[in-house]
Amino acid sequence: MLKIYKSMETGPLKELTLKSLEKGAWINIVAPTPYELKVVGNLTQVEPDFLRSALDNEERSHTDIEDNSIMILTNVPVMRTFESYDTLPLAIILTPDYIITVCLEDTPVISDFNERTYRSFRTFKKTRFLFQILYKSVTYYLKYLRQIDKLSDEIEARLRESTENREILRLLELQKALTYFNASLRSNGAVLEKLMRLRSNHSLQNIIKLYEEDEDLLEDVIIENKQAREMVEMYSTILARLADTFSSIMSNNLNLVMRFLAAMTIILAIPTVISSFFGMNVEVPMSENPLAFLDICILAVLLAGICATVLWRKNMF
Known part of the structure; x- marks a missing residue:
């Protein structure tokens, strides 16, 4: 699926096509076909490897820089079921004219930027839009972590009454989700620190411009990411001790x-x-x-x- 939007100075988002592509547009690609990747690559002059980087489900967060583009690969959280969570790679590619996002699935992190929320972002302000996407990703990490905390409390209450296999398996599922979150947040943190250092790279000024407000937003993302990491470590410790405690109780x-x-x-x-x-x-x-x-x-x-x-x-x- 391929969608192209461009923010207007006044009014809602303008939806474009590949034939009517304009500067300052946002190209959102979800579960792309080889033909879509080839066409977008030819129109935007983006490296094919950049466009395919997010199609590997095991890809870790990193940044790559070419002459006319920069690719930021980050891992965003997804909720499979109410008790099952995972992470997916999301590639955000900045060029002098466009911002491109590529993901295997339609995630809430990207879908929250739509016609109803068009006033909160501008596609032609690529750097700020990039940081807004990263900030949205961290907020979903925090949201899902709070849900995991509530689920762990519920499981603990049930285990106090009866130690059933189903509750132990639910506890294992939450531990697995926290493991995914911990690995993703660590690699995302390294990417954010690298983005902070890019502000001194004058050769990238035509691609990624950091204004004072953008730097403040990036610092907020880094702070929230650190908070999410601390919450993951704390909840992981609590769940591990909870599992050990009830294992001892069962024994x-x-x-x-x-x-x-x-x-x-x-x-x-x-x-x-x-x-x-x-x-x-x-x-x-x-x-x-x-x-x-x-x-x-x-x-x-x-x-x-x-x-x-x-x-x-x-x-x-």
Whole structure:
């Protein structure tokens, strides 16, 4: 899917086509076909590798610079389900005339820039638009982290009542999401620091221009990214300790059950042994006594009771 927009000085976004492409336009490419990449590359004179960089789902954040373009590859968060989160590479390419975004999927980070929110951004202010996209990405990281925190509290409350496999698997899913977020935020942080250093590169002034407001926005992005990293590390530690705690609880519960079963086995073994002695097909004591069965039952119950008392005093129950 390929969409082209351009902000107007007044009025909503103007949607363009490849034939009516104008300077200052934003080219948004989602799950592109080889033909779309080839056409966009020819029209904008962008390196084909730049356009294909975001199509590798395992690509890490980095920046590449060519003579007439700069590519910033960042990882943005996505929510698969209410309990499953992931990250996707998003390529943002700046040229003297255009800003291009390439992603495998339509993500909220990009879809939030639309006809309804056109007043909050300008496609021809490429540097500021770039930082706004990065800022939006960090805000979604923070949003999803708060959701993960609430889910972990819910799982903890359920685990206090019953340690079911489903809750343990939900906890594992959240830990996996935090692992993805941690790796992405670290690499994104390195990219942001590099962008901050680019302000002193005069050879890129025709591509990426940093005004004072843009620098403030970039600093805000860096601060929010650091906050998100700290939250990820904190939540990862909490979830790891929560998993260890409930693993210990499950092991302890299993030990209690095994101890109880062992005690019951010992108690039930006493009547079994006594009955087996008097059940032999040979002459046994009290064989002529008509009350022998009752006496044997009383003896077995008495010995079992004594054994149960001893085990109870030793906290076997």
